[in-house]
Amino acid sequence: MRFAGRLILGTILVVVFVVLTIVSASEVSLRRDLEADIATSMEREARLVTNALPADSTEWEATVKRIGAESGLRITLIDSAGRVLAESDVPEERVPIIENHANRPEVIAALQNGVGSNKRTSATIGEPLLYVAVRGGPGIVRVAARIPQVDRVVKRAQHSVLGAALLALVIGCILATIAARSVARPLTQITGAARAIAQGAAPRFPRSTIPDVNALVRALREMNNQFGERYEALRVGKAESVAIVEAMAEGVIAADNKGHVVIANTAARRLLGYEPDAQLPELAQLFRAKAARDVVSTVIAGITSGGRELDLGDCVVMISGRPLPGGGALLVLHDVTEIRRLEAVRRDFVANVSHELKTPLTSISGYAETLVGEQPDPVTTKRFLEVILANARRMHRLVDGLLDLSKIESGGWHPVVEPLDAPSVVRETWGLFAERAAARNIGFVPQFDGKAGTIQADPDALRQILTNLFDNALRYTQPGGRITVTLAPDEGGVRLSVSDNGSGITPEHLPRIFERFYRADPARSREEGGTGLGLAIVKHLVEAHGGSVEAESQWGLGTTITCRFPAPTEIRSSPDRDAVIAST
Numbered sequence: 001m002r003f004a005g006r007l008i009l010g011t012i013l014v015v016v017f018v019v020l021t022i023v024s025a026s027e028v029s030l031r032r033d034l035e036a037d038i039a040t041s042m043e044r045e046a047r048l049v050t051n052a053l054p055a056d057s058t059e060w061e062a063t064v065k066r067i068g069a070e071s072g073l074r075i076t077l078i079d080s081a082g083r084v085l086a087e088s089d090v091p092e093e094r095v096p097i098i099e100n101h102a103n104r105p106e107v108i109a110a111l112q113n114g115v116g117s118n119k120r121t122s123a124t125i126g127e128p129l130l131y132v133a134v135r136g137g138p139g140i141v142r143v144a145a146r147i148p149q150v151d152r153v154v155k156r157a158q159h160s161v162l163g164a165a166l167l168a169l170v171i172g173c174i175l176a177t178i179a180a181r182s183v184a185r186p187l188t189q190i191t192g193a194a195r196a197i198a199q200g201a202a203p204r205f206p207r208s209t210i211p212d213v214n215a216l217v218r219a220l221r222e223m224n225n226q227f228g229e230r231y232e233a234l235r236v237g238k239a240e241s242v243a244i245v246e247a248m249a250e251g252v253i254a255a256d257n258k259g260h261v262v263i264a265n266t267a268a269r270r271l272l273g274y275e276p277d278a279q280l281p282e283l284a285q286l287f288r289a290k291a292a293r294d295v296v297s298t299v300i301a302g303i304t305s306g307g308r309e310l311d312l313g314d315c316v317v318m319i320s321g322r323p324l325p326g327g328g329a330l331l332v333l334h335d336v337t338e339i340r341r342l343e344a345v346r347r348d349f350v351a352n353v354s355h356e357l358k359t360p361l362t363s364i365s366g367y368a369e370t371l372v373g374e375q376p377d378p379v380t381t382k383r384f385l386e387v388i389l390a391n392a393r394r395m396h397r398l399v400d401g402l403l404d405l406s407k408i409e410s411g412g413w414h415p416v417v418e419p420l421d422a423p424s425v426v427r428e429t430w431g432l433f434a435e436r437a438a439a440r441n442i443g444f445v446p447q448f449d450g451k452a453g454t455i456q457a458d459p460d461a462l463r464q465i466l467t468n469l470f471d472n473a474l475r476y477t478q479p480g481g482r483i484t485v486t487l488a489p490d491e492g493g494v495r496l497s498v499s500d501n502g503s504g505i506t507p508e509h510l511p512r513i514f515e516r517f518y519r520a521d522p523a524r525s526r527e528e529g530g531t532g533l534g535l536a537i538v539k540h541l542v543e544a545h546g547g548s549v550e551a552e553s554q555w556g557l558g559t560t561i562t563c564r565f566p567a568p569t570e571i572r573s574s575p576d577r578d579a580v581i582a583s584t
Contacts, residue, residue, distance in 0.1 A: 010176075011172050011173065011175075011176035012169065012172070012173060012176075015165070015168060015169045015172045016169070018165075019161070019162070019165035019168070019169070022161055022165070023161050023162065023165075035119065035130060035147065038130060038145060038147070039117045039130060039132050042073070042117075042130065042132040042143050042144075042145055043115060043117075043132050043134060045071060045073055045132075045143050046132055046133070046134040046136075046141050046142065046143045047134055047136070047141075049064070049067055049075055049137075049141050049143065050134065050136035050137045050141045052067060053077075053137050053141075057085070057138070060077055060085060060086045060138070061086045061092050061095070063086075064076075064077060064086045064087070064088045065088050067088070068088030068089065069088075072145075073088075073143045073144065073145050074087075074088055074089045074129065074143065074144040074145070075087075075088040075141070075142070075143050075144075076088070076101075076141075076142040076143075076144070077137055077138050077139075077140070077141060077142075078101050078107060078133075078138070078139055078140040078141075078142060079138045079139040079140070080111065080139035080140070081100075081102060081139075082100040082101045082102025082103070082104075082107060083100060083101075084098040084100075084101060085138050099123070101140075101142075104118070104131070104133075105118040106118040106131045106132065106133040106142060107133055107140055107142065109133070110133035110134055110135050110140050110142075111135065111139075111140065114134065114135045115132070115133070115134050115135075116132075116133045117130070117131060117132045117133070118130075118131045119131070119147070122144070127146060128146070128147065129144040129145065129146060129147070130144065130145050130147050131143075131144045132144075186206040186217070189204070189205075189206035190205070190206060190216060190217060190220060192204070193205050193206070193220060194220065197220075197223075197224050197227065203220075203224060205217050205220065205221055245263065245265045246265050246266055248265060248267060249267060249335070250267060250332050250333060250334050250335075251264075251265060251267040251268030251269075251270070251271045251272070251317075251331075251332065251333030251334075251335075252264070252265045252267070252268055252330070252331070252332055252333075253268050253283070253286070253330070253331040253332075253333070254324070254328065254329070254330050254331075255282075255283040255328050255329050255330075256327065256328045257326070257327025257328045259282040259283045259284055259300070260282060260283075261280045261281075261282065261283055261286065262328075264280055267333070267335075268333055271312060271315060271317055271333050271335060272286065272287075272312070272333075273312075273313075283296055283300070283329060283331075284296060284297075284300070287310075289310050289311070289312070291308050291309075291310055291319075292308070292310050292319055294308075295308050295319050295320075295321055295331070296321070296329065296331070298321070299321035299322060299323055299329040299330075299331065300323070300329055301323075302323045303323070304321070304322040304323065305319075305320060305321045305322070306320055307319070307320045307334075308320070309336070314337075315335055315337040316335075316336050316337045316340045317333045317334065317335055317336065317337075318333070318334040318336050319331060319332070319333050319334075320332050320334075343409075344410070347405075347406045347409055347410055361392055361395050361396055361399065364388070364392045365389060365392040365393060365396065368388045368389040368392055369389060401533035401534075401537060404533075404537055405533060405536060405537060405540065408537075408540040408541065408544060409540065413544070414544060415457065415458035415461050415541075415544050415545050416458050417456050417457060417458060417545065417568050418456070418457075418458075418459065419454050419455075419456055420454065420455050420456075420457055420459055420462060421453065421454065422448070422452060422453060422454065422455040422487050422494060422496070423446065423448045423453060423487065425455075425459070425462055425463065425466070426446065426448075426466060426485050426487070427446070428463075429463050429466040429467055429470065430444055430466075430470060430485075432467065432470075433470045433471070433474060436474060437474060437483070440474075440477075440479040440480075441479050441480050442474065442477055442479065442480070442481050442482065442483060443481070443482040443483070444482070444483055444485075445482055445483065445484040445485070446484075446485050447484060447485065447486045447487070448485075448486075448487045449486075449487055449488045449489060451488075451489045452487040452488050452489045452490075452494045452495070453487075454494075455487075455494045455496070455565055456493070456494075456545075456565060456567065456568040457545055457565055458541075458545070461541045461544070461545070464537065464541065465496075465537075465538050465541050465542065465563060466498075468534035468535065468537055468538050469498040469534075469538060469561055470483070470498065471534060472534055472535065472561075473498055473499075473500040473502070473559075476500065476502040476503050476559070477500045477501065477502035477558075478502060478503070481500060481501050481502055482500070482501055483498065483499070483500050484497075484498075484499040484500075485497070485498055485499075486498075486499070490564050490565075491566075492566065492567035493547070493564060493565045493566040493567050494564075494565045495562060495563070495564050495565075496562070496563045496564075496565065497560055497561065497562040497563075498560070498561050499558060499559070499560040499561075500558045500559055500560075501557065501558040502558050502559065503555075503556065503558075504553045504554050504555045504556050504557050504558050504559055505551070505553040505555065505559055506555045507555075510551060510553055513535055513551055514535050514536055514538075514539040514549065514551070515536060535549075535551075535561070538561070538563070542563045542564070542565070545565055545566070546566045547563060547564045547565045547566055548563075548564050549561065549562065549563050549564075550562050
């Protein structure tokens with residue numbers, strides 16, 4: 001329904017509601033006032049009847065019938081006990097059988113207050129009557145009057161009100177129609193102006209004598225001006241954004257919520273092998289590599305995906321993605337080909353140098369053991385030789401660690417996963433450190449969840465992970481401290497945590513503790529024999545299982561290393577597993 005029709009209909013409904021309210025209120029008020037006047041008049045009639053009653057009670061019946069006939073009222077004489085003694089409208093022979101009136105409201109009120117009134121349908125004659133009773137005569141003199149005249153007066157008043165209401169309704173409709181047209185015309189023109197703004201056309205704004213409509217027109221005109229300014233700003237901003245994206249060295253791909261590629265900069269097209277003006281397929285078919293399709297599926301599902309490395313023929317790309325707020329996905333491709341080449345060179349260098357150093361270091365260790373055994377000199381010579389031996393063994397462990405890292409990072413080793421009794425492996429590995437811990441009065445606290453009894457992992461790799469974590473924890477835990485090992489379920493896999501209450505790590509060092517050779521306290525680590533490779537090996541071994549490692553620490557309160565092993569997936573086996581896990 002249009003605005004004008006709504007306004008006219010609303011006016012009619014308001015007028016009708018007001019008329020009905022006035023009619024109802026006037027009926028109640030007028031009826032109440034009329035009945036009050038009649039009751040006052042009837043009270044006077046009842047007192048006159050009281051004064052007109054003869055002293056002889058045998059004449060009461062004739063007296064009330066005569067007065068009732070003259071006044072048109074029904075007159076009843078009632079004693080104090082409620083018995084009817086005389087009744088003007090009932091034959092004399094039926095008076096004795098009229099029921100007791102002691103429970104009538106007007107009789108009760110008259111006995112208590114001297115006067116009482118009530119309106120109801122008479123049980124005796126079956127008509128609606130207004131009763132007024134006063135104390136006097138034999139006890140109570142009650143008069144009753146039929147009240148059809150009240151209904152007639154009320155109906156005449158209602159007819160008058162309804163006639164006036166009909167006239168008001170006609171006049172109101174005429175005025176509402178005029179007002180609706182005067183308001184609806186500029187509103188219709190405003191609607192046309194709004195449609196023009198939405199279509200990008202020049203709007204025509206109306207003029208009106210109504211202040212509120214003029215205020216709406218001014219607001220709409222201001223909104224149109226602001227839209228123009230913002231549209232221009234957005235156009236300039238979009239041009240700048242396109243220029244920035246095109247200038248980026250990283251490839252950027254954006255798709256809408258239907259999977260259509262809407263942005264693909266030059267770097268992305270180059271990495272994917274598409275010409276600058278080539279039509280790109282939908283995002284789900286853009287990549288051939290399974291890992292890339294997995295990333296796309298994850299992002300389309302609304303989950304942010306971290307960096308995943310892809311081999312795209314001649315180049316290696318790190319791909320990451322995140323969902324867009326309005327639906328769709330954003331992918332970033334970072335070319336890491338040169339970085340991976342340099343890393344390969346470094347790994348080869350470390351492997352070659354380690355192999356070259358291992359033989360002479362073994363010889364040094366053997367000669368040192370011989371010298372210590374022969375004891376050519378007393379205590380001093382032996383002490384120096386023991387230092388040589390300790391350092392030689394430490395360098396031996398360093399070489400082994402470098403070899404392990406090189407093998408793992410190069411992709412030459414993959415875990416052979418099998419179900420293991422996790423609590424047994426933990427206790428077995430801790431047994432290697434039990435004597436060392438007892439010597440320093442360091443407690444071992446296992447906290448094993450029954451639901452995490454089985455872990456899917458390579459047994460040798462798991463033992464090496466625990467060995468490195470226990471060795472680190474013991475090295476940085478003060479005498480009298482404790483080491484806690486926790487096993488708990490974690491999204492289908494197992495979460496393994498090793499916690500100590502030792503010295504802890506400061507926040508600036510915590511993000512780098514999984515880097516090789518990085519030490520939060522270099523002097524202390526070297527003094528206690530650390531190689532700086534333990535946590536790096538742990539990180540690579542856990543990630544080779546498809547898991548993740550994280551560290552939590554507070555300075556002076558201890559450190560917790562948490563390894564998450566996922567449920568078994570497609571993990572390839574390696575024939576030279578035992579050769580890689582050399583330091584277990």
